[in-house]
Amino acid sequence: KFIPKRLLRRQILRERFLALAHHYIGVPYAQKYWKPGSPEHESPIFLDCCGLVRKILRDMAQDLNFVVGPWNQAYLFDTLPVEVPFKELKPGDLVFYRAKFYSKRPGRKVQKHDMVHVEIFLGGPTGEGTIGSRVAQAKVSKHSSYRFDSKFYKVYQHHFRSIDPWLDGILKSHCSRCAWTWNKKPPRRTTRPRGGRSGESRLYKGRPRPQSAP
Numbered sequence: 001k002f003i004p005k006r007l008l009r010r011q012i013l014r015e016r017f018l019a020l021a022h023h024y025i026g027v028p029y030a031q032k033y034w035k036p037g038s039p040e041h042e043s044p045i046f047l048d049c050c051g052l053v054r055k056i057l058r059d060m061a062q063d064l065n066f067v068v069g070p071w072n073q074a075y076l077f078d079t080l081p082v083e084v085p086f087k088e089l090k091p092g093d094l095v096f097y098r099a100k101f102y103s104k105r106p107g108r109k110v111q112k113h114d115m116v117h118v119e120i121f122l123g124g125p126t127g128e129g130t131i132g133s134r135v136a137q138a139k140v141s142k143h144s145s146y147r148f149d150s151k152f153y154k155v156y157q158h159h160f161r162s163i164d165p166w167l168d169g170i171l172k173s174h175c176s177r178c179a180w181t182w183n184k185k186p187p188r189r190t191t192r193p194r195g196g197r198s199g200e201s202r203l204y205k206g207r208p209r210p211q212s213a214p
Contacts, residue, residue, distance in 0.1 A: 010167045014092045020056045021120050021131045033138040049133045061186040066171040069182035074112035078175040080161040093121045094161050095146045099153035
C-alpha cells in the first residue's frame, strides 16, 4: 500500500516524540519540592509541564529543523493551530488547560490565555491517559486521565491540539496579540553521522521506505 513520504515521516517522528516523553518519566518537577540530599533534589535536570515538551522538541531539533522558543505553555499553544476533537486525538498530541487561579497571590504571573498547564496525550487503557509533570506528583509521570483537580486553580476548558505542524517542521505563532518572536534553526552538522548515514537513512533505519508514487 502506498504511503506518502510526508505521512510516514510524521509517523516516525511522532513515535520518537513519544519515546522521549517516556524517557523523561521520573524527572523531578522542581528542586524545591524535594528534600535536600534526596536523589530528586540532586537531579541534574528538572522539568515542569512545558519544560518537558520543550526538552523533547530540543532533543528533536535536528529532525524538526527548528529550535523551540523559551516560553511556556501559552507559547506552545499558539504554535499549534489545529484543534482536534477528543475522539480524534493521537498519542503525542497535546492537552492544554485553561484555568483561573483560586487566589491572587502577590507577584503571581498572569498566564497568557489563562493557559496554566500542558500534557502529552497517550490514550492507553482508559482512553484518557497522558504523560505530564504535575505539582502534586512533583515529577514527570504517566497519568490514567488528563482530568485532575488542582489545589491552585480551577480548569474551565481543555484544548486538544495536533502536533502535526511541528512534525512537518513548522514552528510559527498564530496569535497576533502575543509577542512571540523566534525563528532559530538548529546548527548544521559539520560531520556525517556515525556510520556515514544521511539524515533520511537515519529516519528510515530499520523501517521500509515509502514507495514511489506511480
